[in-house]
Amino acid sequence: MTDRKEDLLKGTLDLLILKTLELEPMHGWGIAERIQLFSDEVLRVPTGSLYPALQRLLRKGFIVAEWRTSDNKRRARYYALASVGRKQLKAETDSWNRTSMAVNQVLRASL
C-alpha cells in the first residue's frame, strides 16, 4: 500500500468506470476496488474524482443508478451501464486504442 500509485490520466476515469460497469452493475466502492484490482494495483481511483464522475455520467445518461442490497446485506447505490453508455464505451475504447497505439509508436521510435 506504500507503493507508488499512478494517478489517472485525465478523461480516462470515465472510460474505466464504463468498462467496469460493462461487466456487471456495481456500487462506487466496488468500482474503485475493481479498477485497482484489474490494473494490478497500479491505478488508484481518488474518491474525490470518482463520485463527481459518476454524477457526471448519470447526467449524461451513460449510466443509471439504483439502490439495492449488497452482498453483506447493506443498502448501496448500484450503477449500471445504459445503452447510450454502451455506445459511448465503444467509441471511447476505440479512441483510446488509437491514441495509446500512436503514443507507443512515438515512444518506440528510433532513427
Next chain:
Amino acid sequence: MRWLRGIAHRIKMLSAKSREERELDEEIQFHLEQDIARNVAAGMHVVEARRQALLRFGGVENTKEQVRDETGVRWVADVIQDVRFALRSLRKTPVFAAVALASLGIGVGANTAIFSVVNGVLLQPLQYPSAERIHLIRIDNRRYTAPLSAADFLRWTEASDAPVSLAGWGTHGFTMMTENGAEVVNGAWVTSGIFDVFGVSPIIGRSFTTVDDLAVVLSHRFWRSHLGGTSDIVGQTLELDGQRYTIVGVMSQDFRLPGRAPGGIWALRRISEPTRRGPFFIRAAARLDRGKGTERLEQHMRMVEGLVKERYSGSTAEWEYVALPLKDILVAGARPTLFLLLAAVGCVLLIAVANVTNLLLARATVREHEIALRSALGASRNRLVRQTLTESAVLGVLGALFGIALAWACVEALGAAASSFVPRMDEVSIDGWVLTFGLLAGVAAALVAGAVPALSVPRYRLSEVLSEGGRGRTAGVRRGTVRRALVVGEFALASSVLIVSGLVVKSLVRLQSADLGIDGVGVVTFVPSLPSDPYSSPDVWDSFFATLEERLRALPGVREVGYSSSLPPDRLNVTNNYVVEGEEPTPDGNQPLAEWIPVSERYFATLDIPLLRGRSFAHTDRDGEPEVVVVNEAFARRHFPDRDPLGGRLKGGNLDPSKPWMTIVGVVGDVAYAGGAAEGMSPTVYTAYRQSPRSRTPYVLVRATGDLDAVMPQIRAELTALEPRAPILGVATMEQLIWASTSTERARSSLLSVMALLALIPAATGVFGVLSYHVSLRRRETALRRALGGPSTRLVGAVIGEGLRLVVIGVAVGFAGALAVARGLTTMLYEVGPADMTVYVGASAVLFAVAVLACLVPSISVLRLDPVAALREE
C-alpha cells in the same frame, strides 16, 4: 435528446435536492464502511481501520461539493440564493427600495400604458379579415383628398377586368317611424358589395344582392335594442326616411364601418348616373383580389380616370385617384401624437434608469466594505458581479410588476383622454404583447441601471479598502463623477419633455382663445331631421323654415334665428370648385376651391359675423331671381386684391355656359369651418338658401339671452308642434362645439403635461440624492469649517451652488434638445414658434424651483451638523 435528458436530470436534482443529499451521505457512508471492513479483514484494529479509511477517502465535504457541482444545478441554486439575498437586502433598505421601485414603476407604467395604445392602434392588424388588402379610394385634387362622386363610382364598378371589388358608403341619420313617433337612427347608406369588401357576412340572414332594392342590414346592437334580438326578423320591414325597407340580415357584434360613429343600420343605396361629375360624397373602399399587386390597382385607377374624363369632359384634368391602405388612413391622425407620447415616455424611462443607477451607485459605495469582506472570504469577482446583477434584475421585475399594475389602473383614463384623437381605442387593451413589453422594459431598465455599479465592483486589494476605514475614496470620486453626469442627463431629458409639453400646452391656450370669426356665446344649435316627403319640395321646405324662424323668434329671450348647411368651427359640409368671371381656367387647368355654404338671411347676425361691405341676403333672393352670393374676406383677398369685389360674378362647378352667373352682393368676416382655428381661414362662398339645394338636416342656430337650457324645451315644443315627424338631433351650444373642436389638442396637452410631471419627479430625486451624498462625503470638511467659524450661509450656498451647477448644464443641454424636437413638431404647434421665449423661460423657472427645493434638504443638513460630533466620528 441528450440535452433534454440533461435538463430532465437537472430538474429532478433540484426538486429532489434534500433526498439527493441524504442519498449522497448514505453512499459515502457505505463507501467508508466497506473500506473499514476490508481493513479490519486485513487485520487492523477497528479504530485504525476507520482512520485509514477516512485518510484514503480524502475530504468528505470537498467530495460532496464536487458531486453537487456535477449535478449541473449549481447555478440555479446560486440564482435562487442571490434572489433571496436581493429580496432580503431590499427589505432591509426600505427607502432605497421604495424610491427605486417608484422610479422604475412610473417609468415602466407610463411606457406600458402608451405602448398599449401604440400596440392596439398602430401594430395590431385591423379587425377585418385580410385587412391589408383593403384600400380607401379617394380623389387627390392636389390640395386634399376628397370622396368619390357618383360618376366616379359607376365608372369603377362598370370597368371590366377590375383587380378589386369596390363598395361605397356614407354616414346618414335615418328618420325611423315607430309607434312612439319619429326616431333618428345613425347608420350609413351602403352599396351592395360593402360586406364583401370588408370580408364579413351577416350572422343572421344574408348580405345584399344585386337585385335587392329597399333592403337594410342591422347591427347587432340595433337588433337587440329595437327588435328584441329575435331570430325571425328577416323579411320584416322598417320605415326609414319615409320608405319601407326589408330587413335582410344582422351583422355580428364587432362589425363596424371604418370611422368614429358606430353604425346602427346599413341601408342599401343605388347609385344613379349624375348629370355632372360632382358632388363628391361617396366614401369608397376597395378590396384587392388575392394575388393582385398594388401596381395592378394603379393601372386600373389610371384607366378609370380616363373613362370618367371621357364622359364628363371639363372635369379637372389633374385630379387623380389615390389608394390609401385602410389602416394607414385610419391611424394617420394619431400617429404623430402617439410617436410624440412614446418619445416622452421614453424620456421618462431614461430618467428613471438614471435615477436608479444613481441609487445603486450610492448603495454600492455604502456596501463597499461588505463586498470587500466577501471577496476576501473567497467570493470570485464574477460571483459578486452576478450577485449585483441579480439584485438589479429582481428590482427590475418588481418595478415592472408595479408599473404594469399602474398601467392597468390608468388604461381606462388614458382611453378616455386618447379616444378623441385615436381611432380603434376600443381595440386597445393590455394583452400578452403589452405585458411582455412592460416586463422587458422593466428588466432591461434595471439591468442597464445595474450594469454601471456592477462593473464598478473593483478587483479589491483587501488591505487598501479595509485600511481606508471602510470608505473607498478612490472609487467614491469616480462614482461621484458618474452620478453628476447622470443628474445632468436627467435634467436634460426632463427639461426637453417639459419644454415640448409647454409648447403644446401654449398652442392649446392660443387655440382655445383663437378668434373663430364668430361670437358663440348665447347661441344654441340643433338639427331637425326632416322627412323627404314632403320636404324634398323646395317650396314646402321654405315655408316650413319661414314658419319655424318666425315662431322661434317669438319665444321669450330669443333674439336671432338663423340657418346654415355648415357650422363653425369644424362642421364643413361642402367644398365646391368655381369659376370667377375674368379668371376662366384653361380647359386642362385646375379650378379653385371654396367652402360652399347656403345660409339664411339672419345667419350672419345670429353668429355675429361682421358684414364688412354690401348687404346680407334678403327675402327676395329666391329661386327665379338673379342668383347672389356673399363672400368672406379671404375670398375677396384671393380674387379681388385691389378692386371692389361687390358686383363681381362667379359660377359654382365647371364653366357651364348654360348656367347663370352669381353676383357678389356682400363681404363678411372670415369664419373657421374646416377644422377650427388650427386649420385657419379659407375662402368661403355663402349662397342664399332659397337659391340652393335644401338640406333635410339643416343646422338651425338660435341666439338667446339667459339660460340656454331653459330655451331648448320651448324650441323642442315649437318644432314638434310644427312637424311631429322631425326628430331633433345634435343639440349643443356653440360654446360646447368650440370646446369639443379642440379636444384632440387638449388630450395631447394633458397627456404631455402628465409626462412632464413624471419626468420632473425622478429628476428632482436625482439631484437630491447626489447632493445628500455630496454633503455626507464632506461632513468632516464642513464640520472643520463650522468649527473654525465659517459662516453657515456660505456653506449652504456652496451645497446649493453645487446642485444648481449640474442643473444649469442639464437644462442647457435639454434646451438644445427641445429646440431640435420642436422644429419637427410645427404641425402640432399653433401660433407658437419652436423657440417660444415664454415657454423656455417658464420651463427654466419650474426646473430651477424644483431643483432648489431638492437642494434645500441636504443643505439644511449642513446647518444641523454638530461639528464636534462629526469630527469625533473619524
